[in-house]
Amino acid sequence: MSILTWARTRSPWLIHFNAGACNACDIEVVAALTPRFDVERFGALIKGSPRHADVMVVSGSVPRKIRDRLKRIYEQMPTPKFVVAVGSCAISGGVFQDCYNVMEGVDKIIPVDAYIPGCPPKPEAILDGVVKLLMSAGY
Amino acid sequence: MSIEEHTKIVEDLVKEFGEENIYNTKVPRAYRAFAHVKREKLRDIVRYLKEEHGFVHITTISGVDMRENYEVVYHLRSEGFSFSLKVPVPKDDPKVPSIVDILNGAVLYEREVNDLLGIFPEGHPDPKRLILAYDWPEGVHPLRKEWDIQTIREKVDGKRWGKDVE
Amino acid sequence: MSEREFVIPIGPQHPALKEPESFLFTVDGEVVVDVEPRIGYNHRGIEKAMESRNYIQNLYITERVCGICSNAHQTAYTGAVEEVGGIEIPERAKYIRVFMQELERIHSHLLWLGVAAHEIGFDTMFYYVWRDREVVMDLLEEVSGNRCNYAMATVGGVRRDLPRDKYPKWHKMLDKLAERTNYYIKVASTEKTILERAVGVGYLGKEDMIRLSGSGPNARSSGVPCDIRKLTPYLIYDEIPFEHIYVDNGDVLGQVLVRTLEVVEAVKICKWVLDNIPEGEIAVKFNPLQRLPEGEAVYLVEAQRGELIHYTISDGRNMPYRHKIRAPTLGNIPSLVERLKGGYIADIPITIAGIDPCFSCTDRMAFYDEGKDKTWTWTDVELSKYRKEWYSR
Numbered sequence: 001m002s003i004l005t006w007a008r009t010r011s012p013w014l015i016h017f018n019a020g021a022c023n024a025c026d027i028e029v030v031a032a033l034t035p036r037f038d039v040e041r042f043g044a045l046i047k048g049s050p051r052h053a054d055v056m057v058v059s060g061s062v063p064r065k066i067r068d069r070l071k072r073i074y075e076q077m078p079t080p081k082f083v084v085a086v087g088s089c090a091i092s093g094g095v096f097q098d099c100y101n102v103m104e105g106v107d108k109i110i111p112v113d114a115y116i117p118g119c120p121p122k123p124e125a126i127l128d129g130v131v132k133l134l135m136s137a138g139y
Numbered sequence: 140m141s142i143e144e145h146t147k148i149v150e151d152l153v154k155e156f157g158e159e160n161i162y163n164t165k166v167p168r169a170y171r172a173f174a175h176v177k178r179e180k181l182r183d184i185v186r187y188l189k190e191e192h193g194f195v196h197i198t199t200i201s202g203v204d205m206r207e208n209y210e211v212v213y214h215l216r217s218e219g220f221s222f223s224l225k226v227p228v229p230k231d232d233p234k235v236p237s238i239v240d241i242l243n244g245a246v247l248y249e250r251e252v253n254d255l256l257g258i259f260p261e262g263h264p265d266p267k268r269l270i271l272a273y274d275w276p277e278g279v280h281p282l283r284k285e286w287d288i289q290t291i292r293e294k295v296d297g298k299r300w301g302k303d304v305e
Numbered sequence: 306m307s308e309r310e311f312v313i314p315i316g317p318q319h320p321a322l323k324e325p326e327s328f329l330f331t332v333d334g335e336v337v338v339d340v341e342p343r344i345g346y347n348h349r350g351i352e353k354a355m356e357s358r359n360y361i362q363n364l365y366i367t368e369r370v371c372g373i374c375s376n377a378h379q380t381a382y383t384g385a386v387e388e389v390g391g392i393e394i395p396e397r398a399k400y401i402r403v404f405m406q407e408l409e410r411i412h413s414h415l416l417w418l419g420v421a422a423h424e425i426g427f428d429t430m431f432y433y434v435w436r437d438r439e440v441v442m443d444l445l446e447e448v449s450g451n452r453c454n455y456a457m458a459t460v461g462g463v464r465r466d467l468p469r470d471k472y473p474k475w476h477k478m479l480d481k482l483a484e485r486t487n488y489y490i491k492v493a494s495t496e497k498t499i500l501e502r503a504v505g506v507g508y509l510g511k512e513d514m515i516r517l518s519g520s521g522p523n524a525r526s527s528g529v530p531c532d533i534r535k536l537t538p539y540l541i542y543d544e545i546p547f548e549h550i551y552v553d554n555g556d557v558l559g560q561v562l563v564r565t566l567e568v569v570e571a572v573k574i575c576k577w578v579l580d581n582i583p584e585g586e587i588a589v590k591f592n593p594l595q596r597l598p599e600g601e602a603v604y605l606v607e608a609q610r611g612e613l614i615h616y617t618i619s620d621g622r623n624m625p626y627r628h629k630i631r632a633p634t635l636g637n638i639p640s641l642v643e644r645l646k647g648g649y650i651a652d653i654p655i656t657i658a659g660i661d662p663c664f665s666c667t668d669r670m671a672f673y674d675e676g677k678d679k680t681w682t683w684t685d686v687e688l689s690k691y692r693k694e695w696y697s698r
Contacts, residue, residue: 018325020347023663024372024453026324027416034435064272064295066325066346095369098301098357099350100281100291101272120372120453170537171603196518196531198605198614199631214603214614219536221603223616244518244639248631255352270345281353288353 005138008054008080011043012134015053015077019070019106021060024120025087029057032123039127042134050076055133058112061089061096062103074110082113082133086126091115142169145220148192149174156184176224178235184224185213185238193217197238200248202256204284211235211258215242228258237262255282309333315653326662332650340645342638355628360386360460361593363625370630371663372453373416376409377608378630379458381615384539386460388602389619397585398462399540404578405448405457407571411482412441413609414564414571417661418489421561424654425502430492437485444478447471462588472579483572490565493558503557507644507656510555519640521611521633522567523660525551526559533607547574557659564661596623608633610661634663 018026032039033046047053050073062070074083085106088094093104106112116129146166152174153161161184164174176184188194198214198221209228214221228235237260239246249260250269257280260266268275279286279294289299310333325346331339351370355363367382368375380402387394415438422430442452449455449465457463493499511528524531528551534542535549550566552559601618611633620626637660644656 020325020349022369022372022375023324024369024375027373027453031435034439035432036436036439061349063346063348064275065348069325069346095366096349096351096354098288099354100288100295101348101350104301119369122452167602173601195515196520198518198612199616199629199636201616201627201629201631203618203627203629212616214616216605219533221537221605223603242518243516244636246639247635251635270348272345281350287357 009134009137011045012054012082012130013045013047013052014055014057015047015050015073016057017059017070017073019058019060019066019090020063020102021087021089025059025089028120028123029059029086029126032126037123037127039130042127042131044130050074051078053077054080055082055084055130057084057086058106059086059090061093061099062106062109063101064103067103067109070106070109082137083110084114084116084129084133085112086116086121086129088117088119091117094119142166145169145172148172148220149222151192152184152188155187156180160184170220172220172222174222174224176226178226178228181213181224181226182236182238182241185215186241188215188217188222189241194222195242197242197245197248200245200252202252202258202282204256204282206284209233209256209258211252213238233258234261236260239263254280256280257283310338313650324662326657328645328653328657330645330650330653335649335651337645337648337650337653340642342642344635344638352628352630355625357624359593359623360597360625361591363628364459365456367630368454368456371632373413373663374409374608374610374613374632375454376405376457377606377613378615379456380406380540381604381606381608381613381630382617382628383458383460384606385602385604385615385617386597386625388604389600389617390460390597392461392589392591394462394589395586396541396583398587400578400582401463401467401587402458403540403542403545404467404575404582405455405463407574407578408441408445408448409455410571410609411568411575412438412445413661414568415441415486417564417658418561421557421655421658422499424658425499427499430489434489437482440478440482440485444475447475459588459591461591462586464588466587467579467582475579476576479572479575483569486565486568486572490562490569493561493565499561500558502652502655503561504554506557506652507648507659508556509640509644511553513643514640517639517643519611519637521608521637521661522560522563523611523637523640526563527555528553531612533605533612537605539604539606545574545577557655560659560661594623596621610634610663611637632663634660637662 016029085091090106093102096102097104114129114133116126118125149164149166149172160177160180162175166172194215194217196216198216201212203210208230211226211228213224226235235258237249249263250266252258253260253266254269254271281291293299310331313330313332315328327343329341330337351366367378370378415434419431419434446452449457457465509527514524514527514529520531530549530551532549547570550563552562597619599619599621604615606613613633614631616629617625618627641660648656
C-alpha cells in the first residue's frame with residue numbers, strides 16, 4: 001500500500017460533534033479515551049478543529065437548527081475524510097422517530113462510512129467500529 | 140410544614156383578592172396547591188405572594204392548550220411549597236402580562252411559551268425566538284392542538300414524510 | 306458600547322464545550338462585558354411526541370431526554386403519573402429507586418469533576434477521576450445491565466430486583482469510591498494550581514442567586530439551601546439520615562466542594578439502603594391500555610444538576626393530555642449569564658462547565674457598528690470577497 005495510506009490509517013485524528021444528542025453517546029465516546037479503554041493505542045487523538053481531523057464522529061438525532069452547522073463542519077474537513085455515526089439516533093432517529101423537529105438519521109445530511117448501533121454503544125463497541133473502519137481503509 | 144398551614148396560605152390569598160379573582164382552589168396534599176387566577180390580577184397576586192409569603196422562586200411556566208381556551212400555568216415555590224397559578228387566556232387574544240420585573244428568573248420561560256404556543260408576554264424586555272429554528276415559519280406553534288406531526292412537516296418541509304406515510 | 310468592544314461567538318462546535326451551545330460574548334480587551342445565550346440546538350419536539358404515546362411507551366422517551374440524568378427523569382415521570390392515578394408503589398420499590406438515583410448522582414458528579422479538571426488544563430486529574438468512575442459504571446452495569454439509560458423504573462414500581470448475595474461486593478465498591486473521593490476533596494482544596502484557577506472565578510452572591518431562581522449545586526455553592534430532598538421529601542428521603550450540603554464560596558471552588566461532598570453523602574445513602582431494604586414485591590401491575598382518572602400533578606425531584614419538574618395533565622385516556630418537562634439547566638442560565646460578566650475570556654470554559662450544563666446551542670458571526678447603530682452578519686461569500694480585497698492591496 002502507498003505510504004500515504006500507511007500514514008493516514010495509523011494515526012487517524014478524530015473530531016467529535018454532538019448533533020443534538022442526549023449526551024449518553026457522547027460520554028461513551030469520551031470514555032473511550034480514558035485509561036481503561038484507551039483509543040489512543042490505535043493512534044487516534046481527539047482534536048478541536050475540523051481542519052485538523054480525518055474522521056468525524058457524530059452522535060445525535062439531528063434537529064432542524066443544527067443541520068446547516070453539521071454540513072458546514074463536514075465541508076471544512078480536508079479530504080480524505082470519513083464519518084462515523086454513533087448510536088441509534090444518528091442511524092435512523094432512534095426513539096425520536098415521530099418528532100416534528102428531528103431529521104431522521106445523519107446520512108440524510110452527509111455521507112456516512114460506518115454505523116455503530118446501540119443506545120448508547122459501549123466504548124468497546126465504539127473501538128471495534130473505529131478499528132473496522134481503519135481495516136477497510138487499508139490498515 | 141403541614142397541609143393545614145398550606146391551606147391557610149391559600150385561604151389568606153383568597154381573602155385578600157376576592158373569590159372572583161381566585162377560584163377553583165385545590166390543596167391535594169401537603170406541599171402542593173393549584174388555583175385559577177384572572178389575567179388582569181396576575182401581577183398583583185405574584186407580587187403579593189412574593190412579598191408576604193416568600194414565594195421568591197419560579198420553577199417554570201407551562202402553556203397548555205385546553206380546547207376552548209389556552210391556560211398559562213405559573214409554578215411558584217417557597218421552601219418546598221409549590222403553588223401553581225393557572226391563567227386562562229382566550230384564543231382570539233393570546234397575550235399575558237410579563238412578570239420578569241417581579242421575578243427575574245422568568246425571562247427564558249416566557250420566551251419558550253411564546254415560541255411553542257404563541258402567547259405573547261407584554262412588557263418582556265427581549266421577546267425573541269428562543270428554541271425554534273431561525274428558518275421556522277411564523278405562525279406555526281407546534282404545541283397547539285390544531286397541529287400534528289404530519290401537518291407540521293407539510294407546512295415546514297413542503298411534504299409529508301416518515302415511516303407511516305409511504 | 307464603546308469603540309473598543311467587539312463581539313465573539315463561541316459555539317456550537319468548540320473544543321472547550323462538550324455540547325452544542327452558543328454564546329455571543331461582548332468583550333472589551335480581555336474582559337467580558339455582556340453575554341447572550343442562544344439555545345435550541347437540542348430541541349427535538351419531545352413534549353408533542355408524548356401526547357400520542359401511551360404511558361408505558363413514554364417511559365422510553367423520557368429517559369432519553371438526557372443521558373446523564375436519565376434516572377432522574379424517570380423518577381419524576383413515574384412519580385407524577387402515579388400521583389395522578391392514585392397508584393401506591395411497594396416499599397421495596399421506593400428503596401430501589403433511591404438506590405439507582407444516588408448511584409447516578411455519583412456517576413454524574415465524578416464525570417463533572419473530570420470534565421472540569423480538563424477545562425482548567427489539568428488532564429492528569431481528568432484521567433484519574435474517569436478511571437475511578439469506572440467502579441460506579443461497573444456497579445450500575447451489574448444492577449441494571451447498561452452503563453447509561455438503565456430503564457429500571459416503571460409505572461407501579463421497578464422492573465428488576467437487587468439480588469441479596471451481591472451486597473458484600475457492592476459495599477466494597479462503594480467504600481472504594483468514598484476513599485477516592487475524599488482524596489480528590491483534599492487535592493481540590495489544597496493544590497495551588499487548582500486554587501489559582503478556581504478561587505474568585507465566576508462569583509455570584511446569595512441574594513443574586515435567589516433573585517435569579519437558580520437551583521441545584523449551582524445555587525448551593527452560593528449559600529442557598531435548596532435541596533429538594535430536604536425541602537419537600539419524596540420517596541423515602543425523609544427517613545434517611547444525610548447532610549444538607551451548602552457552602553458560601555460562590556465561585557468555582559464552591560461548585561467543586563459541593564459536588565464532591567455530595568458524592569460522599571450519596572455513598573452513605575446507598576450503603577444505608579443496602580442495609581435497611583425490606584423484603585416484598587417490586588411492582589404493582591400496570592397495563593399499557595389502562596386509563597388514568599382525570600387530574601393533574603406536579604412532581605419535583607432533585608436531579609444531579611438542579612430542580613427538575615414534571616407536570617402532567619390527564620383527561621381520562623391512556624395517553625397524557627399534556628406533559629411538561631423543565632430541565633434544570635434552563636433555570637440556571639440567567640445565573641450563568643451573571644457569573645460570566647466581569648470575568649476574563651480565558652475563564653469562560655470553566656465558568657460554563659462549572660454549572661454543569663446539559664443543553665445545546667449555535668451561532669453566527671455578528672458585527673455591531675457603533676456609529677450607524679446597525680447589526681448585521683456576514684455570509685460566506687462576503688467573507689471571501691473581503692479576504693480577496695484585503696490581500697490584493
